[in-house]
Amino acid sequence: MMNPSARENDVLPAPTNRRDWQFHAERINAAWGKQVESIIETGKHLIEAHDEMERPSFEAMAQQRLIVVASTARKLMIVAKNPILINCAHWHKLPPSWGTLYELTKLPTEVLRAKLADGSINPKIERKDVARWRVEQRGKIEVGGETIEPKPSPAEQLKRAKAEIERLKARLESAGGSLFDLANDTPEDIGKILADNMSERRFDVAVKAAKARYKAKRQKPAG
Numbered sequence: 001m002m003n004p005s006a007r008e009n010d011v012l013p014a015p016t017n018r019r020d021w022q023f024h025a026e027r028i029n030a031a032w033g034k035q036v037e038s039i040i041e042t043g044k045h046l047i048e049a050h051d052e053m054e055r056p057s058f059e060a061m062a063q064q065r066l067i068v069v070a071s072t073a074r075k076l077m078i079v080a081k082n083p084i085l086i087n088c089a090h091w092h093k094l095p096p097s098w099g100t101l102y103e104l105t106k107l108p109t110e111v112l113r114a115k116l117a118d119g120s121i122n123p124k125i126e127r128k129d130v131a132r133w134r135v136e137q138r139g140k141i142e143v144g145g146e147t148i149e150p151k152p153s154p155a156e157q158l159k160r161a162k163a164e165i166e167r168l169k170a171r172l173e174s175a176g177g178s179l180f181d182l183a184n185d186t187p188e189d190i191g192k193i194l195a196d197n198m199s200e201r202r203f204d205v206a207v208k209a210a211k212a213r214y215k216a217k218r219q220k221p222a223g
Contacts, residue, residue, distance in 0.1 A: 019052060024053065027045050029067045032068060034096055039079065040101075046076055047080055075099075079105055084116070085104065085105065094121065095121075095123050095126070096123060103131065
């Protein structure tokens with residue numbers, strides 16, 4: 001029972017339960033391994049050490065007493081703070097690579113969840129796979145729950161137009177002045193080129209003329 005004479009504003013002494021660098025270093029080094037569970041456990045131990053130790057002491061320990069280098073330690077802490085990756089229900093799907101796990105933390109939360117759900121994230125993925133996903137996400141915007149691609153800037157449109165002009169010039173040169181090569185291009189390619197460079201009306205007239213020509217050739221008596 002509280003002493004009635006005790007004042008409400010009295011401050012109790014802080015508990016002296018901080019652990020020294022040697023305790024943290026031994027625990028971190030013992031946890032370090034090549035499996036997902038050990039990677040995340042190491043990150044959690046690093047976070048505890050970081051929170052309990054003075055910053056100069058923590059940095060000195062990270063540089064001099066740990067198996068992992070200081071830059072790796074920082075990334076392991078980021079992995080261990082990700083609420084999706086630390087969920088043990090996902091561990092069997094994750095790659096046993098701290099570097100790849102760190103790259104996964106850079107994905108938007110919804111993308112990370114979706115990749116886990118559809119099996120894109122699995123133990124065999126590498127950093128390059130995650131890097132490709134990140135590139136795919138750049139410039140995308142969420143509107144009404146749907147992802148849309150923003151319109152390219154005028155500078156980007158001009159760049160694309162110049163590239164297309166150069167492509168067509170090269171094609172004209174290789175095809176002897178024609179947009180397509182009748183001997184080598186597929187019918188699909190020829191049709192696409194015609195559709196891209198003719199109005200629908202002119203295209204329809206050209207098709208009718210071609211059909212009439214084929215009909216006349218079939219009906220022409222053999223000479």
